[in-house]
Amino acid sequence: MDDSLCPKFESAFELLGKKWTGLIIKVLLTGPKRFKDISDVIPAMSDRMLSERxxxxxxxxxxxxxxxxxxxxxxxxxxxxxxxxxxxxMEEVGKWAEKWGSTCP
Amino acid sequence: MDDSLCPKFESAFELLGKKWTGLIIKVLLTGPKRFKDISDVIPAMSDRMLSERxxxxxxxxxxxxxxxxxxxxxxxxxxxxxxxxxxxxMEEVGKWAEKWGSTCP
DNA sequence: TAAATAACTTACCTTTAGTTAGTATTGTCA
DNA sequence: TGACAATACTAACTAAAGGTAAGTTATTTA
Structure with a gap:
């Protein structure tokens, strides 16, 4: 069988597989936001990172x-x-996170 | 309203928001694999990274x-x-990737 | 005996991310 | 008026993550 990865899938993870990207998208799913608003919701992220992302x-x-x-x-x-x-x-990630709490098996 | 992020969601993205992790999981969804098998399917990833992940x-x-x-x-x-x-x-990521091809709007 | 394979590890170097401070523009307070 | 605050960044520097290449151990095949 063909187990090779689809290039589209790979490039999707070039986005999602970067630190902060997923969280920023999650926040923006609740509606348009200002720079400051996003940074307030994700305090661990620096302004520099937010700007770059x-x-x-x-x-x-x-x-x-x-x-x-x-x-x-x-x-x-x-x-x-x-x-x-x-x-x-994001919805599926949310469900998974809710179910498994993350970290411990 | 409460726009603050759920800690579980955040920690889910500590996993998924790391380079290669998503792709490795995708590959393993097709069944158990040996080290070499995974690295063959994701040739851009080094052994060192695969080992670490x-x-x-x-x-x-x-x-x-x-x-x-x-x-x-x-x-x-x-x-x-x-x-x-x-x-x-992964299924939803796949659908999204298929629809949007990634990169261009 | 030499070369090859699997599953890693080590050492070294580059790229990415984190930290801190600073800038331009405008607004508010005393 | 002058000091200070907020927003949306940028610059400079350090630390951490990732990339590259070679080495390791055990075993197998030519």
């Missing part, structure tokens, strides 16, 4: 960055359709 | 390491119930 996620088409030219300027990050489509993935 | 996955109760004292000794890695339970997650 947001750029990567924008590049890969998972989030859009909205600039509202108010005073002071407001910037929001929102999931695209592609991003919102990760809902099911 | 296998230990981590064993520690977190996702895989069991079977030693068959034949000559030469045969070692197989198999998913535990906890590991097999990630099937749904």
């Amino acid at each position: 947001c750029k990567e996620l924008e590049l890969s088409g998972v989030v859009i960055r909205h600039v509202y030219p108010e005073t002071p300027v407001r910037i929001e990050y929102e999931l695209t359709e592609k991003g919102k489509d990760l809902f099911k993935v | 296998c230990k981590e996955l064993e520690l977190s109760g996702v895989v069991i390491r079977h030693v068959y004292p034949e000559t030469p000794v045969r070692i197989e890695y198999e998913l535990t119930e906890k590991g097999k339970d990630l099937f749904k997650v």
Whole structure:
């Protein structure tokens, strides 16, 4: 049988298999958020990382960055359709996490 | 509303949010595999990484390491119930990857 | 006897992530 | 007015993770 991995699957995990990415997406599934809002929910993550991940996620088409030219300027990050489509993935991760609590067997 | 992240969810992503982990689990979902078999399916990953990840996955109760004292000794890695339970997650990642091909919006 | 295979380990170096501090812009407080 | 605070970053530096290549042990095959 063909056990070789699908390249699409591999590239999905280039995204999800990076530190913080999953958590950022999870947070954005609750609606568009400002930089500060995301960083408040994930305090262990540094601003530098959040900034870097947001750029990567924008590049890969998972989030859009909205600039509202108010005073002071407001910037929001929102999931695209592609991003919102990760809902099911996150839901299953949530169920698994709930069931197994993680760490101990 | 409470947007704070569940610690269980966070710790799930300490596992999945690491390079190679997702791919190794995906491979093991097709059945128990030897070290060499896994490394053949994921050629971009080094032996050092596979060795390190296998230990981590064993520690977190996702895989069991079977030693068959034949000559030469045969070692197989198999998913535990906890590991097999990630099937749904992987299935959803697969669907998403299939739909969005990854990278371009 | 030489070379090969499985399952790792070690040493070394590069890339990624973490920490701390700083910047530009605007707003608020005394 | 002047000091301080908030937002959304960036820069500089250190620490940790990952990559590369070679070595190890035991056994088997040519």
